[in-house]
Amino acid sequence: MTLDQIAPYIRTVPNFPKPGILFRDLTPLLGNGAAFRATTAALSDRAGDYDLIAGIEARGFLFGAALAQLTGRGLIIVRKPGKLPHTTIGHDYALEYGHDRLELHADAVPAGARVLLIDDVLATGGTAEAAVTLLRKAGGTVHRALFVLELVGLHGAARLNAQGVEPVSLFRYPA
């Protein structure tokens, strides 16, 4: 399956999570085994060199776990606060309204490990930037971040580039 053949499995839902927003829904893609596998393969083709994958809760878990299964790499999980049982490190970051926090097990990243970040969607890049900060704080290097789709016009790619991280997305939609 090519990217053009995968694209119809991305559904546009108007007015979610708020009026005026077009939400790009990946559940039809996940629900089709061939489309999900082809998406994972396309992500892997663009992954470059890395030792471990880091997936961001919750939808980044889906593509991170699929990529880990395909490639045999281990998966680090980057979670919302209070979810990880062992010693964690955290990073607070600003949202459009309010703030949020991501956490990581302090021992999740072997020293110097090359970590490939993965999430479903690149929007403003705030969450991905926070994950990069956290993975580096834990001792890893991060040079590339993979996304199934990028919402263009929210400057997420520029924000990651400014951190020395190359964002790579399979699909691009206007925000």
Add this chain to the structure above:
Amino acid sequence: MTLDQIAPYIRTVPNFPKPGILFRDLTPLLGNGAAFRATTAALSDRAGDYDLIAGIEARGFLFGAALAQLTGRGLIIVRKPGKLPHTTIGHDYALEYGHDRLELHADAVPAGARVLLIDDVLATGGTAEAAVTLLRKAGGTVHRALFVLELVGLHGAARLNAQGVEPVSLFRYPA
């Protein structure tokens, strides 16, 4: 890798999420590519006949997505309230203290599809039972539920059996 070789990657963390609880932490297993792949293969070996996989947010996404990648099946995601953008059906269920709710896209399950439920841990079975109810309400059949581990003594297996669902777990620990 055998189950005996995977077991050391399950870490016991005392006093999480509350004092006196021994939490079985699967993050070391996820972080080791060979252990994660072997776990997914062991789940697949015990999966029986099915058309689609359903993974429960958030840790069920990890094993559900890995199994989908391994087997080429599609993945249905069962989510916490307010996360799914399209028309949903929901089911409220009681917790030890308070209640919770799971949601599913109303069109996620083709009529009569045989759905294999997957989550990381079987404890009281309340969440899994709610997911089964929801998947059946959406038009699917559910006969088996897979877990990486079962906390024995909380009667989760009996609860699922009473719903006509066979629970299958790779590992068992006292609750």
